[in-house]
Amino acid sequence: MEFGIFAARRSSSRQRCCIEICRSRSDKNLNLRYHTFPKENESFVSVINSFGRVEKVDRCKAWKEACKLKQVTRSTRICSLHFSRDDYILPDVHTTRRHLKKTAIPKHNLINQEALKNCEIGKMNKTRSDQSEEENDENLEEDEEMIVPEEHDISCENEDVIDVKTEILLTDKNKEDPSLIKLTDIETTEESSKTVENIPVIPPLNQIYFAISPSFITPTVVPPKSVKDAQMQVNTDDIVPKxxxxxxxxxxxxxxxxxxxxxxxxxxxxxxxxxxxxxxxxxxxxxxxxxxxxxxxxxxxxxxxxxxxxxxxxxxxxxxxxxxxxxxxxxxxxxxxxxxxxxxxxxxxxxxxxxxxxxxxxxxxxxxxxxxxxxxxxxxxxxxxxxxxxxxxxxxxx
Incomplete structure (x- = not known):
């Protein structure tokens, strides 16, 4: 794609391009041409709207939307880097002034607002995920400290019999799962002091909050955070049928x-x-x-x-x-x-x-x-x- 770059010529004016990312100036970039915006309601061009249909719109409005500008003045200029050579009348003929076709619209080297917005959203999501990971690590450390009790809390002078009452409070969903076993009133003596097998696995620490007392342990499952779907409304009042x-x-x-x-x-x-x-x-x-x-x-x-x-x-x-x-x-x-x-x-x-x-x-x-x-x-x-x-x-x- 060939942009609007022509033979160099001297310019005494200091015109700047209105595009934010473009830093071209007429006194430095001598091989570019600078154009004023068309007048309102002077001419119309055919563009494809958001519904994929061809629509006739004001040429000045089309230029503003392409350049992401709300207002323009007589001194507002846009350089030829944002047009192709095909947008010019007789681009190969040597002349001091260049004229655009009436159907020309700036469409090259413009600001991609949607890409910038997606990039900012990605950075925000990454920052939030890092913060959530740090919070989870802190909660994990606190839970580990709470789980480890002191020796005098769980020890007993009588070594013959140890009564442990454990009650696991789970949600309704976990109660329906047959793989989870509810243990209550497990009595161990000297004769049955061997290792007990088939003990249910406790869920991960970052998902369960433990409330410890000398007599029993009560784990409570933390519910997940609710997520709401974002909604977008499109205003179609500007499209008036014939x-x-x-x-x-x-x-x-x-x-x-x-x-x-x-x-x-x-x-x-x-x-x-x-x-x-x-x-x-x-x-x-x-x-x-x-x-x-x-x-x-x-x-x-x-x-x-x-x-x-x-x-x-x-x-x-x-x-x-x-x-x-x-x-x-x-x-x-x-x-x-x-x-x-x-x-x-x-x-x-x-x-x-x-x-x-x-x-x-x-x-x-x-x-x-x-x-x-x-x-x-x-x-x-x-x-x-x-x-x-x-x-x-x-x-x-x-």
Whole structure:
């Protein structure tokens, strides 16, 4: 991977890179270039979100997230070490200034916050484990001191009979284990003073606390420390789905836009794309061709205000929605003029399903009235042709 390293040039400024681990300066690293952050809402890029889906976001926001910055100023700079040569326009051509592509995002030599966090957590866990081992060793030493009693506590002047009462108090789980034996009232005499075999093994000292008295020993098992599972909550309020995703069937599309089916919609979108060289499919465009056609058709069918359209389509403001619709009507009229010139039967009656004709056309839209008529007639012609195709398919099936 080749980073953005170019021919050296002199620089009188002392610009620094905003990345914390990068110490490049314009007056020392002469073979690097320094770039300002893009303006907010100026351009958009496609990125993969945490759900693995491609999403269009503000380019400035994408740069901030990549550099782990909350705020940037006009003097904030990032050096070319964090970009590849492919991110530049004509990187092999000798020039004094270098320009990044509109889709370039810093993705090299950045701070890996997740790795640093995991490293800190590992150090904390190691420190805690060392402390717990030291505490266990101290407890073990204390237990050994408590276990060894003084001679006069357990000795008896009468050597013939020694009464030892031992009671082992275990948990319910250990009581169910048949391998553990409960010993009570073991009497030993001179005749049975030999070594007793098959004596149960006492659990390790670091797991049992002994309370010793002259008459009996009572071991108590220390319960393990409780561990709680950590929970993580993901906030998905920032991901807002588009309005066009809620239109899922042909009937819903017809009610909203007046277009008969998705097949007709895709046909119109294909004609517009090829006629305009995929102008609206670029990454800098907030709405693609298909969404623009749907918004324009909804305005023609429902005669909604631009303010309400800006609520439905959150990509643009009310004023911008008006500009997009006016431009899209001219584009559709130019692309569909051959289809719209063929008037359908009873056009004057069928066009009333588009409510835009029920109200008086505003003066500012008087110049596009003819184009509106062409667009609506083209949609009606395409709807009629799709109905005829469906009828012919049914006849073939019969």
């Amino acid at each position: 309005f066009t995703r809620f239109i899922t069937s042909d009937s819903e599309l017809k009610v909203a836009t007046g277009i008969e089916s998705f097949a007709v919609l895709n046909k119109i979108a294909k004609i517009v794309k090829t006629s305009n060289d995929y102008k609206f499919e670029q990454t800098s465009s907030r709405m693609n061709t298909r969404d623009r056609i749907i918004m324009t058709s909804i305005w023609l069918k429902q005669d909604l205000s631009y303010s309400f359209l800006s609520v439905m389509f959150k990509e643009y403001s009310a004023h911008r929605c008006q500009q997009v619709i006016s431009n899209m009507i001219n584009v559709l009229a130019e692309c569909l003029k051959d289809i719209g010139s063929k008037q359908v039967h009873r056009f004057n009656k069928k066009k009333q399903i588009f409510r835009v004709f029920e109200t008086k056309i505003p003066t500012r839209l008087a110049s596009i009235v003819d184009n509106i008529t062409i667009v609506i007639s083209a949609i009606l012609n395409l709807n009629t042709s799709s109905d005829d195709d469906d009828d012919s398919d049914k006849d073939k099936d019969k």
